[in-house]
Amino acid sequence: MAPAVGDVVYRFEGPLRLVEILDRPNRFLVRVLDGGAVRHCHLHDPGRLPELVRRGARAVVRPTRGAKTDCSITAVEAPNGVWVVADSRIHSDVASLFLGGARREVKVGNHRLDFLLGDMYVEVKGCTLVVDGRAMFPDAPTKRGTEHLRLLRSLMRAGYRAKVVVLVMRPDAECFMPNWATDPSFSREFAMFVKSGGAVDVHRFRYADGYVIYDGDIDLCDGWDREAPDL
Structure with missing residues (x-):
């Protein structure tokens, strides 16, 4: 049976952390500020996302392990305050x-x-x-x-x-x-x-x-x- 409106269709495993985006050095890498520390997070989205992945935007990240990253971008807050899934x-x-x-x-x-x-x-x-x-x-x-x-x-x-x-x-x-x-x-x-x-x-x-x-x-x-x- 297909989901009904209001149903949860996916749950991201935590712990989830609220961070601030600093910049996007390349297509798949985003630097974020997490409690005063700079972290390198993976962005798994092929789009450009200039209206979302921008300096000062709030994002939610979760721990993952990559060659150069220890977290993944999960969702980003758009300029109008809407949260957007970005994975x-x-x-x-x-x-x-x-x-x-x-x-x-x-x-x-x-x-x-x-x-x-x-x-x-x-x-x-x-x-x-x-x-x-x-x-x-x-x-x-x-x-x-x-x-x-x-x-x-x-x-x-x-x-x-x-x-x-x-x-x-x-x-x-x-x-x-x-x-x-x-x-x-x-x-x-x-x-x-x-x-x-x-x-x-x-x-x-x-x-x-x-x-x-x-x-x-x-x-x-x-x-x-x-x-x-x-x-």
Whole structure:
């Protein structure tokens, strides 16, 4: 049975600590100030997250062990005070709760898709960017994401079903749309995927005290495909 609104879908193991972000020396490394001490934390998210991972922002970290880090960024407080889950390692576990019985990490040619449920291939995307109530993906150009959508369309032409599951990891989103300004190639492929009969589920979540809580589904934004090509 899929989660109901208000259900906990993931729990981060602690102890959790509240810290202040200093800077982000590289894509996966964030320096934080923890009780006067500087710590190096791993950031497991492929996005740019400039509106989240910024100097002075509050973050929650948990202990993990890496070659150069001893903690991981778990959630970050956005400028509007909303807490945003910032660890993409949980995406597959969370999505699987909505896809009961699906097989994970399915190889298709030289590619891998996240799930296969019956005759339906499923790809999962995590979203942390919200602007004026609109959740948008991606926040950085994603060649890999574009290739996944093309693969899903080719599978549909071969007779399979296909779905994109979007996990919006913050509760202030009112609707979802592709990020045309940041990645027009992905956005065009997304539009063609939908117009070709692909399904899209957008699940929204909130963070509280180490728990990720299902906050309901949202629809595509009005005018989400205004820049889409005709098929």
